Amino acid sequence: MKVADxxxxxxxxxxxxxxxxxxxxxxxxxxxxxxGCQTVYEIIxxxxxxxxxxxxxxxxxxxxxxxxxxxxxxxDDQQIIKKLTHFQDDFQQHVIFYLPxxxxxxxxxxxEHLNNINAGIIKSQVNFIKKEVIVIYDYHKTxxxxxxxxxxxxxxxxxxxxxDVRAGKIKTYDTSQIVKLGIAGFCFGNIMMLSxxxxxSLGNIEDAALKYWFNYLNLIxxxxxxxxxxSDFFISGFKGxxxxxxxxxxxxxxxxxxxxxxxxxxxxxDTGSGYLDSMxxxxxxxxxxxxxxxxxxxxxxxxxxxxxxxxLGVGVVNxxxxxxxxxxSTLKVGDRIRxxxxxxxxxDAILFFxxxxxxxxxxxxxxxxxxxxxxxxxYAGGKQTSGAIELEVVKEVSQSYLTQLWNNDAFDEKNENxxxxxxxxxxxxxxxxxxxxxxxxxxxxxxxDSSKVWNTxxxxxxxxxxxxxxxxxxxxxxxxxxxxxxxxxYIKNAFxxxxxxxxxxxxxxxxxxxxxxxxxxxxxxxNDFSAEKAQLIGSLANQSNHPLSKSIASxxxxxxxxxxxxxxxxxxxGTTATISQHQVKMGSAExxxxxxxxxxxxxxxxxxxxxxxxxxxxxxxxAYRKGLEDVINSLKSKFDLKILSGDNSSEExxxxxxxxxxxxxxxxxxxxxxxxxxxxxxxxxxxxxxxGDGLNDAGAxxxxxxxxxxxxxxxxxSPACDAVLSGQSFKILNDLIMYCxxxxxxxxxxxxxxxxxxxxxxxxxxxxxxxxxIAAILMPLSxxxxxxxxxxxxxxxxxxxKK
Amino acid sequence: MSAIFIMIxxxxxxxxxxxxxxxxxxxxxxxxDDYTPSVRILFDNTTIQEEKNKHTKE
Numbered sequence: 001m002k003v004a005d006x007x008x009x010x011x012x013x014x015x016x017x018x019x020x021x022x023x024x025x026x027x028x029x030x031x032x033x034x035x036g037c038q039t040v041y042e043i044i045x046x047x048x049x050x051x052x053x054x055x056x057x058x059x060x061x062x063x064x065x066x067x068x069x070x071x072x073x074x075x076d077d078q079q080i081i082k083k084l085t086h087f088q089d090d091f092q093q094h095v096i097f098y099l100p101x102x103x104x105x106x107x108x109x110x111x112e113h114l115n116n117i118n119a120g121i122i123k124s125q126v127n128f129i130k131k132e133v134i135v136i137y138d139y140h141k142t143x144x145x146x147x148x149x150x151x152x153x154x155x156x157x158x159x160x161x162x163x164d165v166r167a168g169k170i171k172t173y174d175t176s177q178i179v180k181l182g183i184a185g186f187c188f189g190n191i192m193m194l195s196x197x198x199x200x201s202l203g204n205i206e207d208a209a210l211k212y213w214f215n216y217l218n219l220i221x222x223x224x225x226x227x228x229x230x231s232d233f234f235i236s237g238f239k240g241x242x243x244x245x246x247x248x249x250x251x252x253x254x255x256x257x258x259x260x261x262x263x264x265x266x267x268x269x270d271t272g273s274g275y276l277d278s279m280x281x282x283x284x285x286x287x288x289x290x291x292x293x294x295x296x297x298x299x300x301x302x303x304x305x306x307x308x309x310x311x312l313g314v315g316v317v318n319x320x321x322x323x324x325x326x327x328x329s330t331l332k333v334g335d336r337i338r339x340x341x342x343x344x345x346x347x348d349a350i351l352f353f354x355x356x357x358x359x360x361x362x363x364x365x366x367x368x369x370x371x372x373x374x375x376x377x378x379y380a381g382g383k384q385t386s387g388a389i390e391l392e393v394v395k396e397v398s399q400s401y402l403t404q405l406w407n408n409d410a411f412d413e414k415n416e417n418x419x420x421x422x423x424x425x426x427x428x429x430x431x432x433x434x435x436x437x438x439x440x441x442x443x444x445x446x447x448x449d450s451s452k453v454w455n456t457x458x459x460x461x462x463x464x465x466x467x468x469x470x471x472x473x474x475x476x477x478x479x480x481x482x483x484x485x486x487x488x489x490y491i492k493n494a495f496x497x498x499x500x501x502x503x504x505x506x507x508x509x510x511x512x513x514x515x516x517x518x519x520x521x522x523x524x525x526x527n528d529f530s531a532e533k534a535q536l537i538g539s540l541a542n543q544s545n546h547p548l549s550k551s552i553a554s555x556x557x558x559x560x561x562x563x564x565x566x567x568x569x570x571x572x573x574g575t576t577a578t579i580s581q582h583q584v585k586m587g588s589a590e591x592x593x594x595x596x597x598x599x600x601x602x603x604x605x606x607x608x609x610x611x612x613x614x615x616x617x618x619x620x621x622x623a624y625r626k627g628l629e630d631v632i633n634s635l636k637s638k639f640d641l642k643i644l645s646g647d648n649s650s651e652e653x654x655x656x657x658x659x660x661x662x663x664x665x666x667x668x669x670x671x672x673x674x675x676x677x678x679x680x681x682x683x684x685x686x687x688x689x690x691x692g693d694g695l696n697d698a699g700a701x702x703x704x705x706x707x708x709x710x711x712x713x714x715x716x717x718s719p720a721c722d723a724v725l726s727g728q729s730f731k732i733l734n735d736l737i738m739y740c741x742x743x744x745x746x747x748x749x750x751x752x753x754x755x756x757x758x759x760x761x762x763x764x765x766x767x768x769x770x771x772x773x774i775a776a777i778l779m780p781l782s783x784x785x786x787x788x789x790x791x792x793x794x795x796x797x798x799x800x801x802k803k
Numbered sequence: 804m805s806a807i808f809i810m811i812x813x814x815x816x817x818x819x820x821x822x823x824x825x826x827x828x829x830x831x832x833x834x835x836d837d838y839t840p841s842v843r844i845l846f847d848n849t850t851i852q853e854e855k856n857k858h859t860k861e
Binding site: 051055105108109112126127128129130175178179182183186189190194210213217 | 807808811815818819821822825826829830832834835836837838839842843845846847
């Protein structure tokens with residue numbers, strides 16, 4: 001079989017850039033791969049939007065899978081319009097569409113020129129990072145449905161899911177963090193400037209009036225820092241104490257409070273100029289650290305549940321046979337719904353009419369689609385793959401078998417007994433030591449010079465607050481998150497890094513996780529056959545709806561199905577037909593060769609004969625991810641590996657071979673079984689990393705210590721998890737975990753450095769002689785060296801990933 | 804020495820002006836999307852009519 005040779009002279013589609021097979025479609029001396037791409041070109045051309053093609057080459061989205069007409073009929077429903085649009089006045093409505101197809105600057109260009117296609121659109125603006133477009137349109141001239149259809153015909157079908165209409169969905173962008181940071185920076189800079197005369201004359205400013213004014217100006221400038229910018233530390237510290245837990249924010253808040261009150265006292269009593277510069281500086285640096293650490297990947301949503309996966313609208317068939325689009329959430333038991341090809345079944349229902357071949361790979365992990373006959377129950381979440389069917393609803397959406405999983409305790413937010421970062425524990429020890437130093441110096445001065453007691457105690461607390469520890473942690477985590485993003489592991493928050501470094505057990509899902517979603521590996525064993533024979537076999541395979549035939553049909557390089565006669569399909573055996581006067585047969589060995597052949601190895605075999613002459617057989621098996629063996633080999637020695645699959649055990653021999661005999665392999669696992677299995681591992685004090693991809697893994701991902709969802713396209717749906725890993729980076733999973741293990745080392749080493757600075761500060765503080773200028777030099781010096789050390793070290797460890 | 808009071812007042816006012824501008828830009832959601840505007844600014848600002856003319860010439 002020489003598939004590769006076919007596309008020697010490569011013509012690519014002007015619209016989408018795919019190879020054009022045969023002659024393709026031609027217009028304006030441009031070639032297109034399919035009718036759909038050509039249509040989009042014609043529309044773009046007609047509306048004078050051809051700059052689309054000049055900004056980037058072949059920017060279009062492949063149109064081979066066309067969208068059914070009437071798909072957006074549910075957008076005429078006033079209830080739905082009201083929920084989807086987020087602003088409306090007398091003549092315009094604003095709506096935000098999520099367009100996962102957006103990928104280049106041409107996309108931005110055309111989406112911001114939508115009013116050329118539909119004059120009712122007033123304005124459209126793209127947010128490329130979020131892959132969203134906000135459309136403002138005049139709803140007297142056009143409608144939400146028309147806008148959605150306009151987007152669809154140029155190849156950007158909006159993704160509208162049930163989640164979009166849930167209450168409180170529109171998230172407002174939180175700006176307070178940035179404002180706090182900005183104000184702290186502003187005040188810090190100005191206070192520093194006003195303190196310069198004080199530094200240079202080391203406390204003896206000649207002009208008393210100037211000193212007086214500068215001090216009070218500093219005091220005014222420090223108020224927004226203390227009351228606004230630093231408020232998060234006070235709130236969080238107070239919350240921690242109320243839950244009887246001393247977190248890192250509590251001692252920091254205490255240090256800020258003491259610094260501020262001592263400075264206020266010194267200024268008002270005119271005994272000194274205080275440490276307001278150091279205070280605002282440290283708040284500023286800590287806020288930068290927090291901002292840097294929390295700047296996680298915006299485009300990825302980590303808390304999706306089934307509602308993001310389910311469609312919003314579904315066609316309900318009325319008694320007179322007409323179809324009406326309604327919102328999925330209003331479906332009632334007994335409703336008759338029509339599901340079209342490639343649509344998701346939104347709730348448990350009984351097949352009433354049509355041929356159902358349901359792809360459950362995402363929901364249960366079964367790799368091959370299942371055929372259902374009339375009267376059988378079809379569970380929610382499956383995707384119909386063979387034409388339109390009609391179903392009768394037996395359960396409401398929120399009650400279906402699949403959505404029940406979300407009622408489990410693991411999804412109850414309040415129930416969470418959150419583990420805490422080691423930073424807090426370190427800061428506790430740090431605080432104890434600090435207090436004992438403060439107390440012992442207080443006792444010392446009480447004996448020798450009681451006037452210095454108060455001075456000393458406050459100075460010790462000012463100099464040695466655990467802000468250095470916080471800075472180390474935030475900058476290390478921020479940089480590590482950035483580096484992990486580069487290697488396509490997108491982390492929900494910084495704590496996941498620490499959790500990931502602690503795990504000792506890794507549980508894999510099979511379908512879609514270690515195998516590639518929707519791909520089967522097909523190998524033909526036998527004599528090379530001609531293109532003519534390939535066409536015969538392909539034509540037969542194309543006729544059958546059996547999943548195996550379908551994968552063979554897509555594997556064979558044939559252009560057109562030939563007409564057939566005497567087509568026969570025997571369930572469980574095979575299929576046969578007469579095509580161009582040849583009798584073609586394919587199926588089991590028994591059916592094709594009339595004898596049983598002992599089956600060894602793994603996967604399925606489909607035998608083929610033409611005119612009763614044996615041609616060869618196709619071996620079809622799951623396509624495993626590239627580099628699976630290497631990854632497993634590197635993980636095997638360090639972690640306990642397990643496999644939890646919703647699929648049957650047909651791949652067991654191969655998995656045994658890769659994972660070794662000691663690995664536990666469990667098949668036919670329901671979503672709840674997976675969740676409970678993780679729980680039982682945790683009861684044995686295991687730290688579990690779960691790697692999955694589908695809705696059936698959602699419970700296990702949530703229950704595990706770290707849940708990583710693997711996704712070949714990060715725009716696709718992925719269930720709630722702690723991190724999303726791109727399929728391409730699966731092969732470096734071991735290196736990624738090893739990289740995370742360095743987090744603690746980096747934080748500790750920068751902490752040791754900051755303690756050195758603390759000793760210098762303490763040396764002055766315990767003597768009761770801490771000049772503001774010393775504090776003002778130590779504070780930025782230690783902060784900056786911490787930033788350099790942490791980012792430097794975490795970038796150095798990146799070498800682990802580079803190799 | 805009184806000059807310095809005026810100068811410091813002026814510099815503070817100026818700085819506060821920038822701070823206000825910064826807060827305004829944040830509240831105006833200019834920090835929400837820091838990628839798309841960088842692409843948008845590079846598009847030719849041709850009107851549809853110009854575009855049509857270009858095509859008839861071709």
